[in-house]
Amino acid sequence: MFLLENQVPCEVLRVLINFRSDVGNEGEETMHSFVDFIVHRQRTSEPEGGKLRTSIYQRRPSHLLEMYRTSFLRFDFNQKHSxxxxxxxxxxxxxxxxxxxxxxxxxxxxxxxxxxxxxxxxxxxxxxxxxxxxxxxxxxxxxxxxxxxxxxxxxxxxxxxxxxxxxxxxxxxxxxxxxxxxxxxxxxxxxxxxxxxxxxxxxxxxxxxxxxxxxxxxxxxxxxxxxxxxxxxxxxxxKTWIAQMISRYLSSPWAAIALLAATLLLVLTFLQTYFTISPRSGK
Structure with missing residues (x-):
């Protein structure tokens, strides 16, 4: 139904759908409800649906594919994205x-x-x-x-x-x-x-x-x-180096503990080496 070469004018679809009911706008509502469900997996009901459609469709779509595109984008062609x-x-x-x-x-x-x-x-x-x-x-x-x-x-x-x-x-x-x-x-x-x-x-x-x-x-x-x-x-x-370091070493409690333990071991090793080379005199 959404193949470009298969598009039927919406006006024809409205007339065909309205043949089965005395309600004059049933065709319009049926098409909008169908497209909303296909695009967003949910149906928009009146009056909220009508208000939403009024804000979306600034002009009547020519066919279902155009209606799908407009609902898919959710914006006003004539203003925000002219x-x-x-x-x-x-x-x-x-x-x-x-x-x-x-x-x-x-x-x-x-x-x-x-x-x-x-x-x-x-x-x-x-x-x-x-x-x-x-x-x-x-x-x-x-x-x-x-x-x-x-x-x-x-x-x-x-x-x-x-x-x-x-x-x-x-x-x-x-x-x-x-x-x-x-x-x-x-x-x-x-x-x-x-x-x-x-x-x-x-x-x-x-x-x-x-x-x-x-x-x-x-x-x-x-x-x-x-x-x-x-x-x-x-x-x-x-920014990226610090973010990578945080992500790699602080992404979990175990990684943070391992980093703390390794840092502490490095500091103790440094202190031991320093005092071995330069021992303190006297008391």
Missing amino acids: PEAKFLVDGKNQYTNYTHSCRSATELKAKGINFRPSTGKSLTDIDFNSLGFYGQLKIPSRVITPSAKAIFLNLIAYEMCPYTPNDFSVTSYIAFMKSLINHPDDVKVLRSNHILLSKLNSDEELAKMYMEISIPTVNNAIFMNVQERIQEHYNSRA
């Missing part, structure tokens, strides 16, 4: 590939960067904060089902089409997540921190899914600031 605000930086078009590298999840974790679920309502509410020796990367939680790859590919194809809200938000989000996942261990890090809620059989299967998705182009401006801050924290040797 093409003029996102694509033009110093008057230049930013339809280019990422210029800032983003390390894998395990590599970032090794440098003292922790992952936390974002509380934002938009899919693009990804934020990074450098907190002393540690960093915190907040990413919205997302349920990954067996059909996720097919839907992602069709959303990417839809954003490449002309006359669409082609701000590449979904494509850029998938590219960002793809940059974090190079190995099943990366999936494990994101899954253990409730970023990815996987319905697949294994971490290997989820990692393979992301690696098989090809990203033709992205909106460079959406995550540029986040990636620059990640890279700045990553390049700080003092």
Whole structure:
């Protein structure tokens, strides 16, 4: 139903659904309820659902795939993420590939960067904060089902089409997540921190899914600031060395006790050597 080539205009679907009932807006409610359940695994009921939809859909979606994309992103195309605000930086078009590298999840974790679920309502509410020796990367939680790859590919194809809200938000989000996942261990890090809620059989299967998705182009401006801050924290040797030391030697009580015992033994050995070489005179 979400294949790009199979899309039927929403107006046709509304008419077909309304044939079975005297309620004039049943078609609209049925489609929204269906898409909300598919995207977020929960149904939005009136009146809360109606208010939420009013804030999300600033214009009527043309078909189910566009409705899916809008619900998936949870933002207003015409204001917060308008093409003029996102694509033009110093008057230049930013339809280019990422210029800032983003390390894998395990590599970032090794440098003292922790992952936390974002509380934002938009899919693009990804934020990074450098907190002393540690960093915190907040990413919205997302349920990954067996059909996720097919839907992602069709959303990417839809954003490449002309006359669409082609701000590449979904494509850029998938590219960002793809940059974090190079190995099943990366999936494990994101899954253990409730970023990815996987319905697949294994971490290997989820990692393979992301690696098989090809990203033709992205909106460079959406995550540029986040990636620059990640890279700045990553390049700080003092921060990363101290974070690595704390993670390695103070991650558990036993590791801390072992470090304390080794330090005490080293100090005693030093004192013994010193007094052997320079014994105290008199009393």
